[in-house]
Amino acid sequence: MKIYTKYFIKRSFLISFFIFTIFALLDLSFNFLSELENISPEYTFLYALKFVLLSMPHNAISFLEGACLLGVMISLGISHQEGNLNVLRSSGQSPLIIVLKSSIGSIILAISLLALDEISFREIHLNSEIEKNIKLNKQLKNISDTQWIKDKDSYLSFSNIIDDTIYNVKFVKTNLEKTLYTKMSDSALISDDKVLFDKTLQVKNYNTSNQNLDIYEDFSFPLVVKIPFKNIENLSLFEISNYQKLIQESMIKDDLLFKLHLDKSFYKRLFYPFSILVLLIFFGSFIFASLRDSSPASRIVFAFMGGFLYKVIQDFSISFFISYGFSVAIGVILPSLIILIMSTYLYKKI
Numbered sequence: 410m411k412i413y414t415k416y417f418i419k420r421s422f423l424i425s426f427f428i429f430t431i432f433a434l435l436d437l438s439f440n441f442l443s444e445l446e447n448i449s450p451e452y453t454f455l456y457a458l459k460f461v462l463l464s465m466p467h468n469a470i471s472f473l474e475g476a477c478l479l480g481v482m483i484s485l486g487i488s489h490q491e492g493n494l495n496v497l498r499s500s501g502q503s504p505l506i507i508v509l510k511s512s513i514g515s516i517i518l519a520i521s522l523l524a525l526d527e528i529s530f531r532e533i534h535l536n537s538e539i540e541k542n543i544k545l546n547k548q549l550k551n552i553s554d555t556q557w558i559k560d561k562d563s564y565l566s567f568s569n570i571i572d573d574t575i576y577n578v579k580f581v582k583t584n585l586e587k588t589l590y591t592k593m594s595d596s597a598l599i600s601d602d603k604v605l606f607d608k609t610l611q612v613k614n615y616n617t618s619n620q621n622l623d624i625y626e627d628f629s630f631p632l633v634v635k636i637p638f639k640n641i642e643n644l645s646l647f648e649i650s651n652y653q654k655l656i657q658e659s660m661i662k663d664d665l666l667f668k669l670h671l672d673k674s675f676y677k678r679l680f681y682p683f684s685i686l687v688l689l690i691f692f693g694s695f696i697f698a699s700l701r702d703s704s705p706a707s708r709i710v711f712a713f714m715g716g717f718l719y720k721v722i723q724d725f726s727i728s729f730f731i732s733y734g735f736s737v738a739i740g741v742i743l744p745s746l747i748i749l750i751m752s753t754y755l756y757k758k759i
Contacts, residue, residue, distance in 0.1 A: 413497060414510050417488065422514030425480025429518070432476055433469035437461050440468065452544040460541045467534035470526050474685050475716050477515035482691045482712040485511055485696040494696070505756050508693030512686060519685050522594070523678070527645050541573050543596065561630045565604065570640070573599045580604065580626055590614045591628065604628045642675045649675045665734075672737035673727055680741055687745040688719060694755040719744065724738055 444457040485508070488494050497507050555577070557566045562583050567575035580592040591613045594606040605625045644652070649671050656668050692712055723744045730740030 413493060416493075416512040417507075418514040418517075419733040420487070420514065421481050421484040422518055424484050424514040425477045425518050428479050429469065429473060429476035429482075429522075431614055432624070433465055434473035436468055436472065438467045439500050440464070447545060449545070452541065452709060456541070456544055460537050463537035464534045466530040469528060470522065470530070473519055473522055474681070474688070474720070475713065477519050477685050478688050478692060478712050478716045479709060481508075481512050481515050481517075482692060482708050484514075485693060486708050489696055503756075504694065504727075504759050505690070505699040508690055508696075511693065515689065516682060516686055517683050523681060527647075531643060531645055535571065539574055539697070540575055542569060542571060542574075558630070563626065565628055565690070567597075571643075575599060575604075578604070578606065580628070581608075582626075582740065587615075589616045599630050602627060602629045641670055644674070646675060646678060666731075669731045669734070669737055672732065673741070676738045676741040679744070684719075684723070684745050687748050691715075691748045691752045691755070694752060694759065697759045 430626050441458065441461045444461055445454075447579070448454060448457060470607045485494070488511070492621070494507060498504070555566050555568050557564060559565075564581040564583070566577075566579045568577040569575070574596055576596050578592075578594050578597040592606060593611045593613075595609040596607045598605040598607075603625045610624055641649070653668060653675070656671070692715055695711070696708075726743050727737060727740040729735075730737055
């Protein structure tokens with residue numbers, strides 16, 4: 410039986426990894442075609458290729474759930490056609506144990522890639538995106554969604570923010586509604602309630618008694634501004650946990666909503682391996698029931714549609730709990746618990 414177990418683990422791992430690689434390459438191709446629209450003298454063809462290659466590992470994580478599900482379903486289907494499942498069942502192995510053994514390889518793959526994403530893939534993606542934005546600096550100046558924020562008697566505008574870097578920066582210092590001076594630069598770094606301008610800094614002084622030419626300005630960035638909702642997914646679990654602690658005491662409505670979205674990203678990633686395992690258990694039961702005599706293509710379509718439906722239900726559950734201010738953790742895990750209960754019923758019928 411140990412030979413069968415090792416065989417199942419190896420097969421599900423390799424098939425899941427192969428499907429994951431195919432998804433990643435397809436995503437890379439579409440992203441590269443999209444990046445070609447941004448080609449300029451500064452942002453060349455090679456830079457565009459470099460950007461999509463470095464971003465591919467992080468972007469591909471969104472396909473991990475589907476790759477694991479398809480990998481296990483195909484692996485079980487092949488084992489069924491070879492007669493291995495019948496041998497195991499004849500030896501007293503229950504369908505649930507067989508599915509769990511077949512899922513080990515995919516779960517190992519999922520945990521490994523998620524750990525690598527937290528350790529390096531996410532950081533590599535962010536660094537490549539910062540480099541891209543520096544190369545596209547002239548084009549970024551044409552972006553219309555410039556944001557203005559205020560801190561005491563200072564105003565700051567920027568067109569884009571990635572990690573701790575803001576782009577197309579304009580700083581205005583006032584006193585009694587009169588402008589004292591302005592500072593502009595292509596980019597600036599946000600650090601310890603200060604804005605550090607880059608070497609492109611230009612200063613316009615409207616008050617001859619003031620000669621402030623420093624490369625930094627005191628400015629407190631609101632957390633919600635520093636990390637837009639779209640950038641939450643680029644944070645690591647450790648960073649999200651730190652931001653959750655920082656914003657925990659705030660009673661501002663926008664900060665409370667922001668915390669809910671931080672919770673959403675945190676718990677989705679934390680329970681991601683559990684969600685994958687639950688899906689594998691649920692859809693694996695059909696190999697011993699309604700899908701046992703179906704074609705491989707039918708199993709692939711069934712698993713793909715089932716995985717897509719699960720994500721839609723989970724997103725709806727999370728959005729519902731966020732809208733009514735309930736615990737986001739429950740909204741994330743509730744669909745998995747429902748499917749787990751349904752799986753228990755299905756395995757009892759086999």
